[in-house]
Amino acid sequence: MRTIAIVPGALALAVATTLCTGAHAEDVAPADSSPPAELPKVQVRDRAYWESRPKLQHIMREVDGPLITVTKKTSITKVDAIPTVVDNNLRALFAQTPGLFYSEQQSPGQVNLSYRGIGNPQESEFVTVLLDGIPLMSDWIGYPTLYTFPLPQTLSEVQLIRGGSSLLYGPEPPPVVNLVSRKPVKDREFAGFTENVVGDNGLFASFNQVSGTSGAWEYLADVHYRTNDGQRRNGDSKLRGADLHLGYRPSEESYTALDFHAYDLNTGDPGKLSYAQFRADEEQSPTPYNRLWTERYVLSLTHRQDFDEDNQLVAKLWGGYQDNASRAQDRAPSPTVPPTTSTLQDDQFRFGGLDARFLHRWGRGNALTVGTTVYHSDAPFRQWTEQGLRPDRFDRDGVERLRQARSTDYASVFAENVFRFEGGWHFVPSVRIDRENVDIDETVKPSNLTRDLVRRDVTHTVPLFGLGFGNDFGRENETYFNVSQGWRPVRYFDIGSPFGNTAAGDVNNPDPTKVLSLEAGVHGTPRDGLFYDVSLFQVNVRDRIEAQQIPDLPQGNTINRNSGDTRHRGFEGQVSYDFLAAQDPQTTQHLSVFANVSLLDAEFTATHNPAVQVGNEPAFSPKYLARVGVVWREDLHWKLALSAVSVASQYWQDSNQPNATPGTAAYIPAKVPSYTVEDFSADWWVVPHLRLLGGVSNLTDRKYYARVFGGGLEPALGRTFYAGASYDF
Template sequence: MELFQLILQPNSLAHIGAAFPLYMPTNPLLLSCLLAAATPALATPASSLNSLSETPGTTPERGASITGTVLDRSGQPVEGALVSVLNRSTVTDARGAFRLYGLPAGEATVTVTGLSINPITQTLTLENGKAHSLQLTIEESVRELAGVTVTAKATSFAPEVDGTTLTAGKKNEVVQLDKLDANLVMNSSRQVFAKVPGVTVWESDGSGQQINVATRGLSPNRSWEFNTRQNGMDISSDPFGYPEAYYNPPLEAVERIQIIRGGGSLQYGPQFGGLLNYELKRGPRDKKFQFETNNTVGNNGLVSSFNSLGGTVGKVNYYGYFQQRLGGAWRDNSEFNVRNAHANVQFQATSKLRLGAEISHLGYVIQQPGGLTDEQFNRGELRSSSRNRNWFSTPWTVPAFTADYQFSDRTRLSLKTFGLLGERNSIGFTGAVNVADAANPTTGLRANRQIDRDRYRNLGSELRLLTDYGLLGQQHTLAVGVRAFGANLRRQQQGRGDTNADFNLDLQAPRFGRKLHFRTRNYAAFAENIFRMGSRLTFTPGLRLEVIDNEGRGYLSLNADGSENRISQNSRRQVLLYGAGTEYRVTEQTSLYANYSRAFRPVTFGDLTPPATSDVIDPNLRDSNGFNAEVGYRGSWANVLTFDVDAFWLRYDDRIGTLRRAVPGGTAGQTQQFRTNIGTSVHKGLEAYVELDVIHALTGDQSLPHFDVYASSALVDARYTQLRTATLVSGGIQEGDLQNNRVEYAPKYTHRFGGTFAHRGFSATAQLTRVSEVFADANNTVAPNAAATTGRVPGYSVTDASATYRFAKRFTLRAGVNNVFNKYYFTRRAGGYPGPGLLPADGRTWFASVGLKL
């Protein structure tokens, strides 16, 4: 409570920093700038959110602004309503909120329109330097009550201020999960991200648990090129040392997915891909109790049940769910049992202060069928498996506490404190796919399996302040924040397991063959500001300072006498990121945008771990760094056309790799593997998304059914401009450069085309996905090796179809077929887990669900 007592003091951000010194950056100059920028805003007088009000600015100004919310008759926020004032318009977000800036003084009419909404208006007088607040309540149209089809776009663009996130001038998408016809039970990524152009998906996990996505030619491996979050909080193993996201919430529980491309690095830190944030559902505000259940069956023994409870009692909003999904997946030896649970409580302590607590838990055991050889794939043996002893489990618990304080209509403060208690456990036979997991002819026993175990213990906190202020006749928006984060990873590998076939992590030897402890400490501060220049143009510069401290120690291997081959690694550095975006409103509903931002990818723990004791890590190993740049045009027309077209340029410097070199001071011909920064890649291309409501575009009659067609495409040229190589040839070292080679797993094109028919409570969607061939290694090897870990990955086409029927206000039926035409294809070759070998995607699968809401 000491923190919240300090927060309630109007001018006390400095006191907060004093109370929590570990949460502040170590750079005093930047901290002083943040405090100087933020503190005046905290003194802004408060105004009511429930009625029209005016808040004086700090200086005489020529512009005015309007903020507000749109609610329905039950008090629920209305998302997607179009709010128009003069020549400006915006769309309400998931909280029903909207903001409009840079409005001229004088009488103005605020209009709220949308499908199934009777238009409402309110007239007010805008005054220079005044911030006006509105709460507007809409009425449902008679036509909706008569059963007219009502649909909203499943994928949209965020407003320029989305919660405490600034998105003006950045390429972004918001995916609304409840508006999709998709297989959410199995987390079908290619359906969920269908209208996000350029998303590359790895489809190598038949359980549906792992979501492997990336954009712009980056690696999809467990989404590690994204800063992956849930409700705005980190969920990956360690964003600064091991950024793989083993946990993803079940998509049945997700309200929306927020995606910000590379420009998100200024507010959320490292990773070239930007931000990928899953926002979970909340309990309804107009009901004390609501129960929802969704039960699904499918082929290969799929059975899933998702159940949730939520509501609002007095000042408390609550929500929780439990999901269990089990089955045999599509391939042999791919049994899975997945359990997800979550609980969230929000307490409105005062009219301005909201406190929250939540916890998410994942528990699962998955049998991994391993890889195939190319010969097996070409013979059509995609469902076969030569591994029945490989298992994987990642129990994951994410607790969090939040506090939000609304100083006024202009200023709000958000504190998120979050943790992670997680593990990564695997046991299995790790030999190459062309090596049989066969029994010893003498003993009749198979080889002892290998056990690898990671344990993660993380704790972090982020404090963000968002404020509107007046300057030079305009309303501007400032976002500042500080972050403190600590992570501890204990890694135990090469343990001797049993010879059985079940999931068993009991060691058969006293010690693991490798044992390491990695520690990360991170402190960061950022500031980003939307400057509004008139009613049409915004300019958004930003800075972020990262302070990172990595430490690693332990032993890589054991000698024959039991002694340890120990290592000790330390790295402390500061990284300054900067960038700017701009957006120009061409018409009321379209805008041009451009963005440039620096990005970096920290040296991972894997980069710091030599594969063998003779290998050497460069003591001057640097973080990968570079930038994202984009320019685009997006918007809508006449409520029937939505589009976003952009060109991008991504530069990825100081990529990390391994070279062969002569041992310094060694004997002639003595060499060693040396891990260092070896190259640069450049990714450039075009991304486009277009969606047209065909029937309404032709007729203008909203009472007719909807038929929306869409195209989501990306053309990418991702190549190495430098990638040094050094290999051992005939006793000597031969140097080379893979310049102009294509970046591995970067498709030249990714196209998704589809259509949705909707009438009353029924909707159906069909989608075609086409992806070009890629290479599995930087050498651009075409012919596969015997172990199927390198070689070309052919292009493919796959079709999906899903349908939803809602009736009697309480019931929902869903069904679908993925890979309708049973195409044989694969998206990945793996050198280790979950392979090794070629990992085929699923053939034709189906599901059917029955849902009930009480």
């Protein structure tokens, strides 16, 4: 077992205990009978002062149930305030989310997100993505990849939390993207809508939802279906899904909810291109028979109990199953001989967890939250070599190539307190202790590897510390500063990659990656209709993990090691101005312009990789990421949105070099070129219950790519049109 000792963790707990004791002592009467000394007058503000502000249209509540977000930078997007997002166009969904980088691909089976240049965006492994506080990743600890994403029609809000996210939600470096599900209607026993859309490339999408509230009970159910032929050959996809919510509220103080989410995706995998192939024909498919299948089913139980106005318990219990299956044609024996076999892969995850948090409000606006999280996953990983290029997903007639039994266990305890002082000051110390165990037991390995079978069991215990403070000033303005530690647990592949070859005696045993985040800024709504948020940040990443060639051994003999450190610093800002709300805060019409930008300076400060030099830029660290747009809407009449995203050029390898010599077949330039893409969407209520919707994605038909992985690039979608209608009842 390894322990990463961080002395300030104990200091945070001591500070919190001392201040809490002092604050409660103010209410204790003195032992003698002498007249009490007259204390300076303190201005007492109602709790609503810091919980009911106009800026809550743009940021989270400072004390959001048992989550304390004050002094942490947050951003939210109210999904009802933008036109309908069709075909999971995440550019539109994240248009008002500063700094979140979306590495696009046409296949809907994977979502690639990253932030501030930390880690490869491949499958969002360095961003924690949650649905109602529950992890969306395949395996939260051992295999934190994102293969599913809920339809925007099911969401009410998108939250982004920066520094300190590890202290709120658990491991993975910041940020956290928390998706909040839509709630049932409150004023009717039965209501719903049906939405149907057609578009380019054979798109057809249908979303159907009913919900209602009757007495103490509430419900919501939806079913959805989407099919698309894709722009590339073998780029077709078919998605089916359903969601169910049952809520019981016997009183205002108690609430229990049962939620179920089902997701079934079947999609082609057209493969990645060389730069020459992309320039010649970006619609071609080097892998015309490859396929991906993803199934995910999650059942969760949530209970909230308000013991009184100052004490609240929120607990979530969940369990689920996910299967990431694939078919991939094997490498051709030679350029003139086509492949004749395929590899079937089955990557399963059975997981469950419990998250319980208790909130205690005390004194004049202070709040303490304590809690615990436990999680377990079993993740068997298997492969078979099958004859032919189109074996069925469940074909097991071939030769078993790989079998690993894998599991993870994770547990944490945490505490956080916000102290409020005269003059609008607030101070937030935080402490968290995490413990992970990752276990791999391999019984079958690829026959071309000479290494021993992988038998690994690794445990890490990590204390984390956070500190924040800020000040409310003027009219609805607030400064904030946060410094927080985070970490990235070791994955299955970090301690026992099934595809690497290690010499006898060599063991994959890297330390976890550690993160220190600092951010200082100011945000507010100083006048009607205006919101702004600007900050400076620095993120230090230590002990990055990557596979490296073992010296003096044949090519392909690799070992996973801590390869170096990086530093990421810059500026992030956003502004939004509603011209009509500025004239009348109660208006039902809104004409808002928004802009956000992230300026990034990232570099390696230490390296143990011969291919990487100190001063190199980490892969996928664009120097700027900017979004602008305008939204014009009137409630239940129309919504129109025009937005643009512009991304600077960026290296796709830490070496800052191309993958091959220019002019060769495999060549890809060292940098992903910069690009700017525009989108337009609109909803229009032609009569009270009938709404037409339509839009154009990639208005100018920009030819570009944002994703390079495994030595190949993946083209982004060209211009696409869609139109449809929605009827509510």
